[in-house]
Amino acid sequence: MNITEHNAKEILKKEGVAVPRGVVIDRPEQIVKAIHQVPGLHAVLKAQIHGGHRKKSGAILISNKSRAQADAKRLLGMNVKGEKIRELLVEQKLDIEKEHYLAITLDGSSEEIVIMYSPWGGVDIEEVAAWDPRKITNVRFTIPPADGKRENKYAGNEIKKVNLAQLKKELKENKIPIEISNLCATLMELLYKHDALLIEINPLAETKRGFVAADAKMIIDDNALYRQPALEPFADENLSPLEAKARKDHVQYVDLDGDIAVIGNGAGLVMATLDMIDAFGGKAANFLDVGGSGAALEAQKALSIVLSKPNVHGLFINIFGGITHCDKIAEGLIAYRHKHKLKIPMVVRMIGTREKEAKALLKKNGVQVFAEMEAAAKQIVTLVHRQKGREKRK
Amino acid sequence: MGIFINKKTRSIVQGITGKHGSFHTRLMRAYGTNIVAGVTPGKEGRDVDTVSVYNTVKAALRNHKAEWSVIFVPAPFAKSAAFEALEAGLNIVIITENIPILDSLQIMWKAKQLKRVVIGPNCPGITSVDECKLGIMPNHIFTRGDVGVVSRSGTLTYEIVHQITRRGLGQTTVVGIGGDPIGGVDFVDVLERFEQDAATKRIVLIGEIGGDFEVRAADYIKEHVTKPVVAYIAGQTAPPGKRMGHAGAIIMGDRETAKAKTDALAEAGVPVAKLPSEVAKLLQKGY
Structure with a gap:
């Protein structure tokens, strides 16, 4: 699950990380009040969408306060690469001396936690990485996290201490500045606490008053949402209505x-x-x-999702x-057909656990079952072409 | 003799009284697997298909000897179940899906420390044909032969194994390593075992989009595998950035596309089938 910037900043702020002063609005008229709450002559208007490169695609504007209302009106409702802008974060414009990059993530291939830091942060971090990977310091961890006081007796406070001590040591060896090193420790704790797969601060702004998280991106492990009730209100993916319904089911x-x-x-198998x-x-x-459970009811839900398109x-x-x-899938299919008329061609291929029972049930209901995937796939493509040909002739 | 497991293998089942645990205990036993005991906290004294149930792994091992545990425990409790088995000295097959990644990381760390083997999570398990089956693969798809199969998928593995069988060929061991970004044994571990296994004459590798596991497998094959390998990569037509079910099957970077994987494997001399049905055909042609 992606956490929107302003929510991610809220989470960071709670852990003592400095973030710019800001207000979220979802209607243009709210801007008047909002700009009074941020200091300075300018305000930064930031579209709360998940896609990257917001500055380049015009989804982030530095707005003179006198023009802010017009800018907000233009941004709200605008479409950026398929995402509709529904919220704006109205933020103070920071006096940035230098932009850094800081992220913590899990590296699936090495099964390590990785902290990435670069003093060359900002919009073009990917280019920096491609052009000169040495400009990014990676600090890797082979010791996995402790899990705080979660459901079982293996909540290893002991592991956590070792972890933090090792982290500080490695950061020091990698010559990472002390203020950044403290931030790293906070991010690591946050990663455990919220089951984050990625926390990225880019840019991490260096100002006269210290480091400020000028942007924040956070991705939470969907499999862990059951133990992250505090993050539930942040669930806000850019899903199509059918995708949202499917997630609910x-x-x-x-x-x-x-x-x-x-x-x-x-x-x-589905991808194949x-x-x-x-x-x-x-x-x-x-x-x-x-999925694995594949009960008759799930099969019916699945049918109503794909056929409502x-x-x-x-x-x-x-x-x-x-x-x-x-046989459970077959039962679901038959039950669905009792309730709804299927006007399009259908091909069923079934094999494996309780295949005989399924075939018997489907045969009784006049449905032919294919045994081989290739023949079945060819058949559905042929039937669909034929059906479309017929529709055209009408 | 199969890789990882063989006819002498003894296993327990954790989560044996659950719907999937009890169903698949019966099927594993029907395949000839020696399931010596089951574990479900609070259900000690019962039995499932004549297998005695205990509250803890320790209690089960006081009365029975085993080397492996098959875990069907629901995701929120899978980590502690895995720790319990690993600490009792068992290797584990984790069938459970949707385990949080941080939990998986800790399981792998624990296993490394204790030098135990983990297969999974989110996997169909492992079958050493005609010897032993740990997991949920359908019993009837296998025939004894000389093809070793390793796969990140579940049902797609059955599909391809079934077709290998249908074409009159057979398998030695079939390993489903699981579809999660963090898992136990990987392609390289299994390839290494197949290379050493005298009964395995050729290898089928079934990958999918997401992660760079197949690219690393290709690097390994180039250097260390002398036996012929045939591959298939699922998700060739999947749009990037969309999560296709498995946590692993989402394309984040260039190395994770079906094309990058296909190219890397081709460069290592591995023919990559365009369709799953072509894998068995390629084997029949003598790969």
Whole structure:
């Protein structure tokens, strides 16, 4: 889950990290009051969207206070690379002497926690990294985090102490300034506390009064949200309405731009199904993984999600039963068909756990079941092409 | 003899009284796996498919000998279940999905300290064909043969294994390493074992978008693997930045695309199938 800038700053502020003074608004008229609350002749207007390069795409403006209302009016509602600007953070303009870069993240390939620091921060950090990687110091940790006072007896305060001591030592060896080193310790604690996968401060502004987090980005581990109730109000992803509904139903769903609705089990198999449809000349309308539980009710929910999309011309169900039982999916499909009429061609492929029961049930209801994925994928693409041809002739 | 496990392997099941735990205990036993005991806190004294249930791993091991544990425990409790097994000296297969990454990191750290093997999390487990199955792979898809299979996926592994079987070929060991960004044994660990395993004559590697695991596998193959390898990468048509189910299957950088992985593998001399159904065909052609 992405945490919006102003919420991330709120979290940082609670931990004692300096952030610019600012107010969030969602209507242009609120700007009048907002600019009074930030010091100086200028205000920075920052679109609260998740995409990067906001300055370059015009989603961050330094606005003369006399022009701020017009600027706010223009920004709110504007579309930036598919994201609609719904909120603006109105912030004081900092007197920045130098821009630094600081981030903490998990490196999946080395299974370490990595702190990245560069005294050359700002908008072009990627270019700095590509041009001269030595300008970024990476401090890596092989010792994983403690988990505070969570649900089990392995809450290792002991690990935490070792960790912090090691962190300070390594930062010192890497000649990272002491103020930055203190910030690193705070970020590491935050990473544990909130199950963050990334906390990035770019730029970390050096001012006469010390370091200030001029921007903040935070990504939280979706799998850990159950133990992060405090972050629940921050849940604000840029999801399509169907993606949001799927999330509520605990279904892994992604919108795609084709016209063949796909339901499968297991991310790898579903991705391979999309690849196969593509290879045979079709286009998938979505990615949907019914997941391991795959109960009949989940199958019905999955069907109502993929079939509610307009312009879907076919339905392809591809189940390889392992932990998922084929007969449960079949039951869901039959129940769905009892309630709704299916006007588009459908191809079902099922194999694996409780395949016999599923086939018997589907046969009784007049549904043919394919055993092989390739033949089934070819069949749905052919049927959809034929259906579209027929529609055109009408 | 399979890699990691064989017909002498003895295992316990943690979370044995749950829906998946009990169902798959039956199937593992039907495959011939020696499940010696089960663990579910508070359920001591019961049995599942004649397997005795204990409150703790320690209690189970007081009465039975085992080398492995298969973990079906729900995500919020999976870390403590894993710690319990590791500290009792067991290797573990973690079937559980949606484990927080920081928990996984700690499990891997603990395992490294105690020099134990972890397979998973979010994985289908491991099957040494006709010897032992730890996990949830369907029993009927395997035939004894000379192909070693290693995969990040679950159901896609069954798909490809099933097709290898259907074409009259067979497998030695099939390892599902799991789809999470943080996991136990990786492609390289498994490739190393297959390279040493006399029964394995060739290897199938099944990858997907996200992470750079396949690129590192390609580097390793170039230097250390003499046996033929055939690969498939899922997600060739996936749009970047979209999370395709697995926590791992999201493209963040160039190294994580299907193309980068395919190129790296091709450069290491590994033919990469365009479709999952082509893997078995490539093997049949003599790769």
